[in-house]
Ligand SMILES: Nc1ncnc2c1ncn2[C@@H]1O[C@H](COP(=O)(O)OP(=O)(O)O)[C@@H](O)[C@H]1O
């Protein structure tokens with residue numbers, strides 16, 4: 388269960404303050420594929436970074452299966468993030484000098500210092516990138532890059548997948564592959580939280596939330 392409790396976040400510079408989220412609150416059950424929608428600039432990426440433990444809120448809590456993510460030390464939080472969460476970034480963040488297979492396995496090296504080639508193969512087969520396994524990201528299509536990023540996020544068998552506009556740069560066929568992988572993940576008991584400004588992508592989710600007036604509203 389993911390409990391988002393009254394998350395408030397302000398960006399501050401020397402001259403300006405920008406309140407982006409104000410007491411955003413939601414509960415998302417395991418086995419759910421949830422979409423969080425809203426126009427560009429409404430705070431979707433900010434919220435996802437907070438849910439992933441990558442950005443501190445001003446106030447509020449993120450509870451993952453009863454554990455308060457921001458009550459942990461930063462080392463402990465980094466470990467829990469690697470164990471529990473898979474993050475699919477908007478711009479993939481693949482490592483340019485590693486091959487597809489090495490990028491996927493990088494998730495395992497971060498967590499336990501060793502790789503599982505059977506797991507990597509299984510994911511590459513599932514996402515149809517096995518014949519691209521020795522290529523570096525620069526030689527891949529955008530869809531292949533996104534599927535590689537998704538395989539990396541799934542590699543450690545996370546309980547929660549967080550995805551930022553995962554279909555934003557994809558053609559319909561690749562978008563379908565990614566959204567189906569999210570549905571499969573949720574049907575197997577995982578939780579998916581996808582932020583998007585594409586209503587068509589959100590429709591494939593089990594539940595829809597909107598960011599309205601800096602807070603979360605169930606659709
Ligand atoms: N690091 C930052 N510093 C200052 N302002 C930011 C920062 N990141 C995002 N913003 C601003 O916060 C608002 C929400 O941004 P973001 O969460 O990226 O929205 P979305 O993902 O919905 O497009 C925007 O106005 C954006 O310009």
Ligand SMILES: [Mg+2]
Pocket residue numbers: 431432433551
């Ligand atoms: Mg964004």
